[in-house]
Amino acid sequence: MPEPGRFPGYDVLRKRHTPSWNEKTRQVINERLAVPRDPRILTAHEFATVTAIADRLVPQPRSRPPIPVAALIDEKLFKGQEDGFRGEDMPREREAWQRGLAALDAEARERHGTEFLHLTGNQQDALLKQMEKGELTGAAWGGMPSEAFFKQRMAKDIVFAYYAHPTAWSEIGFGGPASPRGYVRLGYDERDPWEAAEVKDGDVEAAHQKNRHVG
């Protein structure tokens, strides 16, 4: 299990108006935080399926507002941002997503008589593991290797979307944007006052105190 609250009270967004964020960074992160919550490329069902997959791949605590992973992926598809390469058997990004999600549903129906979205968490995990190993080979894949879809498209896009969000940065104690101020203290166990403090020797309050002054 993750250790919740290793960086209690740390919020990277508190640095938004400090010299650690230049104007371009503020603009870019503001746009990301305001990403449209309704899909523009994916259908409502596809969008819900992506959310269900993301819940298995990057599970989020219920104690905070969730990172809108599916919305960030829809945004990427909407903008047509691509990786710049694909395997011989891989279609381009939009088509890969649409075909992969349909194929995942087809596999779920074949095994459990219902769509991926409605499976239990354990059933979903089992199916995703088979996908990861390339064991899903139904006709709906249209020749696209399921392991390639998992690694090169689906899981990769989900992980990138999750860790593009300031909430994720706060969660792992990352300093976040750092221009133009940068950092001064570079050695082991050296923390600049505008960096996250982690809990040491179980002293949550001490870390919390330091994190309240990050900015």
Added chain:
Amino acid sequence: MSRPRTRRTAMSDDPRQTPRARDGRAPDVFRPGAWVPMRQYRDEETVDFVIVGTGAGGGTLACKLAEHGFSVVALDAGPYWRPLEDFASDESEQTKLYWTDDRISTGENPLQLGSNNSGKAVGGSTVHFAMVSLRFRPEWFKSRTLLGYGFDWPLDWREMWEYYREVEEALKIAGPITYPWGPPRPRYPYRAHPLNAAAQALAQGCEALGIAWTETPIATLSAPRGLAHPCVYRGFCVAGCSTNAKQSVLVTWIPRAIAAGAEIRDLAMVGRVETGPDGLATGVHYHREGRWRFQKARNVVVAGYAIETPRLLLNSANPRYPEGLANSSGLVGKYLMVQANQAVWGRMAAEVRSYKAPPSLAITEHWNYDDNKDFFGGYCYMSQGPLPQLWANTQLQAHGLWGEPLMAEMQHYNHQVGLKIVGEMLPQERNGVTLAEDKDQYGLPIPRVSYSWCDNDRALIAHSLDFMEKALRAIDARDIWRQEDDTCHLNGGARMGDDPRSSVVDADCRSWDIRNLWICDGSVFPTVGGVNPSLTIQAIACRTGDRIKQMAVRGEL
């Protein structure tokens, strides 16, 4: 006479949509919203040199040729950034620096393209490179003769030593006072940077195992230079430098080139090199501002790097050259090489926070200079500092983690430490670039890149992983694991040599077949060596510029 101020706001300010270098001016990369005057040529004016690409090869050569008095137009498919106002501290946003046009990647070990090993911008991939600036080991220029593998270069290392020096001065490389390996070299222009914890970990591991290490010679400022400030250790180096400490081609050679009279054209994609009735190159067809245009030139230089250079030469096939330009040897697009980029990762009890400072501040080249190994070639390894997206994706792709195990592992982000090689892969004819049937947004056939490792590549990787694991164990890192499949820099695909039958260009980067067609980028490498290639690409460009000047004086152009 000054221009009306309203001009600036009247134009689109998205440099990916509207070219910035036009109307007699180019962006001033050192001042937000500002411009520098730039000489311009008409398409129908026959310039001395049109250069395709403005990265480490083309940007450097544009500067040298312009300073030698030639008329130069350099085209780049990418935008013309002003880093101070255009760059965010953000991994996602900065993917705008990559070449992400459609490409097919295949073979037994398909390459990942489109990110670290690509660039689409004035300045090429140096706009986001990790700045590691190393000289080749001298023997590598004659690796067939002296070390028994690969191919000899037609260059002499002693001459290259002088050009390395020129580039190190031009970029104000920050490096150690004495370099532990190879023949003596002068002191680096700027002092070395302090070590971050990740670099200290490398140093401690080397000392425990009894091998040398040093501060990495690196192209980011450790003292002020003109309008650029020293590095502030923000750590987003491979996402582009928003403070201009990074000495990319965009902020070094390009401003010099413009000051010397060169014209840079951004958002200008070259689709074909044209040849005339005499078989010589006459200019290039390029796409800019929504239409195809033709720039006339007495000489054409192709500098698109190891994928786009062969692609352009192959896409330029015509009835006289049905197999593509400069390809009588049949070697255009062949002998593509990458470098091995495997890593060993672990976790320290102390906080490392490797996101601070340039990622590779310490290095050992021990295994580049020790020949007591059971494989050919060598490798260096360096400290690492992956940002969260890259790190999480590494955990997914190379460590197989997702779900709760991934989230748990990410909690240790600030404690992780890693060592990563730049390793020499051997040139193989089967690795390379061909044309696919699919077309890109310009209607040009896209490249198909095929890559497969050989046994020697696997032996090198295994040796490096064993050694780096020992180094991490020696500093009491825990939960150590190996990232076994990663590659970095591209080279080869249009190699240089002494013999027209077995090479595409000669030592001067001049095509054997078409004497006014030149290739000046990493694609001319016959072998790849075990160090990052950018310094060598720039040194070759400097040499080529000087050689062209000498040949012009002698009437040999």
